[in-house]
Amino acid sequence: MKSVFFRTTFLVILITAASTAAFSVNPYRASNLDVIPDSVEYAIVANHFTVEGTLDIKIDGKSYPSRYPPWFSILFLSPSFFIFGNDIGNAIYPITFWGIAGVLIAFLIGRLISGNFGGILSSLALIALPLYREHTKVIMTKIPCTALTLIACYLYLRLRTNHFSKTVILGLAGIIGALTVAIRPVSVGVLLSFLLGCYLSRQNINRFAKYILFLFPSVVILSLNLIYNNITFGAPFRNGYNFWCSVPFDYSSLCFSTNYL
Numbered sequence: 001m002k003s004v005f006f007r008t009t010f011l012v013i014l015i016t017a018a019s020t021a022a023f024s025v026n027p028y029r030a031s032n033l034d035v036i037p038d039s040v041e042y043a044i045v046a047n048h049f050t051v052e053g054t055l056d057i058k059i060d061g062k063s064y065p066s067r068y069p070p071w072f073s074i075l076f077l078s079p080s081f082f083i084f085g086n087d088i089g090n091a092i093y094p095i096t097f098w099g100i101a102g103v104l105i106a107f108l109i110g111r112l113i114s115g116n117f118g119g120i121l122s123s124l125a126l127i128a129l130p131l132y133r134e135h136t137k138v139i140m141t142k143i144p145c146t147a148l149t150l151i152a153c154y155l156y157l158r159l160r161t162n163h164f165s166k167t168v169i170l171g172l173a174g175i176i177g178a179l180t181v182a183i184r185p186v187s188v189g190v191l192l193s194f195l196l197g198c199y200l201s202r203q204n205i206n207r208f209a210k211y212i213l214f215l216f217p218s219v220v221i222l223s224l225n226l227i228y229n230n231i232t233f234g235a236p237f238r239n240g241y242n243f244w245c246s247v248p249f250d251y252s253s254l255c256f257s258t259n260y261l
Contacts, residue, residue: 011116012104015123019103022127023096023136027089030139039139041066043091046077051086055232065232067240069225072141072183091139099136102147103127109154141183148180152190159197170194170214178217182225191218 033039044057045066055070056063066073076098077091084090103123110122126132135142155173159166173194180187191214198210226236233243241249248254 008111008116011120012107015103015107015120016100019100019123019127020096022133023099025092025096025137027084027087027092029089030092030137031087031089033088033139035138035140037067041068042073042077042141043088043139045070046073046091047081047086047088049074050078050081065240065243067244069182069228069239071221071225072144075179076144076183077139092137095136095139095143098144098147099132102132102143102150105147105150105154109150109157112154112157145180145184145187148176148183149187149190152176152180152194156193156197159194167213170198170210174214174217177214178221181218182221191215 033043041057045055045068048054048056048058049070054063055066055073057066058064076094080090080093084093103126106126107119107123109119111119132143132146135146152173155169155176159169159173177191177194180190194214195211198207198214229239230236233239
């Protein structure tokens with residue numbers, strides 16, 4: 001038993017070292033904020049939140065709201081400024097961290113399916129993926145979102161076994177799902193498999209309780225987002241896209257039309 005533990009620990013250390021070497025980027029290089037305007041807005045809002053306690057960007061000395069909700073900047077990037085200082089390039093550290101975390105979760109998923117060999121293949125495949133490596137170099141939501149999605153996949157696999165409390169796993173999955181949707185709303189699909197699992201549950205009496213447990217974090221995030229929109233843009237269902245890109249986002253017929261098909 002001890003030999004299995006030490007072997008797994010050794011593999012985790014090796015995988016962490018390999019992914020760190022593959023993903024690390026100098027903060028000075030990252031401070032170029034190559035993806036414009038996304039990286040600029042994410043990093044600047046996080047920096048202003050840390051230094052000034054505001055959620056804005058400044059242009060010609062005037063304060064403006066970001067196009068994006070502030071949750072990625074607050075929850076994922078701002079801790080880096082608290083820890084490493086206010087240099088704008090320090091926002092790359094959380095991206096590196098989540099890039100490594102994603103590889104380790106891929107190892108756990110592969111190991112759960114087919115042992116250490118499967119874990120090694122899974123983690124190396126993710127490290128070798130050019131698009132994954134590319135996005136670990138820029139301050140964007142894609143890598144944290146991918147890592148959170150992999151965590152959700154791992155929790156779903158655990159939910160299908162009896163090794164852990166299903167209530168605890170469902171609660172954790174609700175938090176992970178809410179965080180994923182908070183930083184990248186199109187990731188709402190992460191929630192669907194768990195909702196389907198709740199629906200197919202044989203324990204009909206507890207099904208409603210499972211829905212509440214799983215969806216509560218997402219409801220909290222959605223409520224906070226509506227409050228933020230109301231305070232910042234004057235209405236719960238207006239957002240930064242309406243503010244900065246009123247055409248087409250203020251006109252539903254321009255956003256959604258069968259003509260686009």
